[in-house]
Amino acid sequence: MTTTFFTNARLIDPVALTDQMGGLVVTDGIITRVFEWNATPPADAQVIDCAGHCLAPGIIDIGVKVSEPGERHKESFRSAGRAAAAGGVTTIVTRPDTTPAIDTPETLEFVERRAQLDAPVHVLPMAALTKGRDGREMTEIGFLQDAGAVAFTDCDRVVTNTKVYSRALTYARSLDALVIGHIQEPVLSEGAAVTSGKFASLRGLPGVSPMAERMGLDRDISLLEMTGARYHVDQITTARALPALERAKRNGLRITAGVGVHHLTLNELDVADYRTFFKLKPPLRSEEDRVAVVQAVAEGLIDIICSMHTPQDEESKRLPYEEAASGAVGLETLLPAALRLYHAQMIDLPRLIRAMTLNPARLLGLTAGRLLPDAPADLILFDPDAPFLLDRSTLLSKSKNTPFDGARLQGKVLGTWVDGARVWEA
Template sequence: MTLTLTNARLINPETGTDTIGSLTIKDGVITGINTAPVGDVVDCSGKCLAPGIVDIGVKVCEPGERHKESYRTAGLAAAAGGVTTVVTRPDTMPAIDSPEVLEFVARRAREASQVRMIPMAALTKGRDGREMVEIGFLQDAGAAAFTDCDRVVTDTKVFARCLTYARSLNALVIAHPQDPVMSKGAAVTSGKFASLRGLPAVSPMAERIGLERDLALVEMTNAAYHADNLSSATALPALERAKAAGLDVTAGASIHHLTLNELDVGNYRTFFKVKPPLRSEDDRKALVAAVASGLIDIISSMHTPQDEESKRLPYEEAASGAVALETLLPAAMRLYHAGDMDLPTLWRALSLNPAKRLGLDGGRLAEGAPADLVLFDPDAPFVMDRFKLQSKSKNTPFDEQRMQGKVLATWVGGKEVFRKG
């Protein structure tokens, strides 16, 4: 099958361009840009056509908590959000820490999802921080990276051993830098707002302490390392030094920390409880500037489904996390409409950089690249209704907010998996 998408605003993060043109697809790959139309022709009416989003750090709750999110519903949500590759987290019940569990979730993903699903595996058995998993066997089974997610490996010797072994196999280690002692029990960021609300808080310095430790071990082992969810300005100088020193280090930030701040918690609104907690407006602006400059490489949804029962609790007791597969693109449009960055720069962080970090072919508008694409209108206004989301869980902080940016169609390997009705 051959398909030509014409009159499209091509967003190319690799060349940094935003131009009107056409794109031809055959047998699931891009075969031509701005060539004569062949096959079926679709007029994109001047809307934006970009590489599909590659989202690192999505929680799909199989096995163990399928009532919160399944591979089927996560795939539907991803397709509706323009996410063509979902890189899933291992913080399931049980953790994805053996080849057998990894093969089970990979099979479930193939059977149930219409977008690409790539699993990550735990770094330590049970995510308990005591014993390293069989990294080599898990790599052979298809693990894209290794992470204990928000459970910090507190034993420095164990973490160093994991990094050393990962380095020998060219495996990527993803960490969530925090000082676990300082962060324990915290619900918000320390400061005047936290004091007024009487909530347990943690200083952003906990993130810097955790990152500094990790980077020292990366310097010692020369491992490939990615900090998945930086949230504070105080951590950025350490990241800058590590990159300047030539370490194989990248970093990401979640869309919530780039578009929301601590004041959005308001009167104990638990849908705004995420981990790490939302920071100050100064921190948010510093993160946005770091993404625009390329210091922070990747924007992710950090999609974390939670059921109503775990959110309808006092703020301190409520579960952390928010769904974001469908809201990632319209939330990111806030950065575009605010003038913080143009669309190619935004898609560099949403698609190109995560694909490059994981060694994937996607994230590009180029001949020979997979035809994983999203067509969207960056200006289309709407009011977010969480009950219309495809995810099983509806815990989004953007509920009832006015947003801009609608996904019109999504293709994976040249096959249309979503079209706006």
């Protein structure tokens, strides 16, 4: 039996939404006691003095792309796992948009084996909703679920055939399987590089209206009313989509929503003179949209904050803006970027941590994401005020395509524990 005693910690509790001094006792990878202020450590316990820094549940990041199989040069389970540990992410939920797509039990089992061998953090794989992510024929959802898939998604490929989509949602409902959707109307969005408006016109870039997101959400909500499926929106990034989400929740539909940290902390003007590290999918929005989405997170309308970690190599990004690949890495910058909202007094720290820990745990039916007895000791220790200048060359991800290169950030991860074992020390 191994016991670890965390003392002198600022406990950030996402369940009670409290921020107070205290500590934890961890025995054999499980939290066995939570106490306030000081306590006497058990005999033979390893004592960790947190020095007044924040101790919180480990981050659960939904929508991480690990480029195995097919593009291991962009990101492997080893590099993604190390980056996650350094960023305080103790569970990564991986996307199926690999080469080939994760659409069979055999491919899923390969991913699970590689993750178990190489990653120091928990890895939970998602599987494709349709074969090849082509939107024509649904995958064997039941077999994939039995093989370990925690959710089903075609990622940024929208299923345009509503009959196929409705059948997949109906089948998923019968198995209580979670479906994750990307709510962009595909025809309007095709070829778009930025959000339409004055900035797009001045830069001469093809844009897409924010209404494309609202239209995609309205369609999916209609299908949810018809099928009763359990559904999560990967990202809501515009103010126009929020009233539809609020009505769907009020009407009792089983719907939750997330947002990527880049859309919470950046806006369309950050693209500036065609900076391709800021090219994302969906594109960055107006400042008004950003503020509205941050408010939705603070109020609990948007449930989850994620990194939408999407590694791209230099050759994919060093192109004219319109031709460059979309996406940014985010495992190591998720926490310090999200803390921008805390430092700007737009959201308090317990609610911010709840959106990255407790809420994704609840969505996936995990016991993690809590500072409670009998919960797994997946923990992060961080200093929310420590300033640093981000140098992308120091990132542990294989790809370095971060929009925060050279940015001044606050918030350093000092330690990460998975099942009570330390996997990262600053």
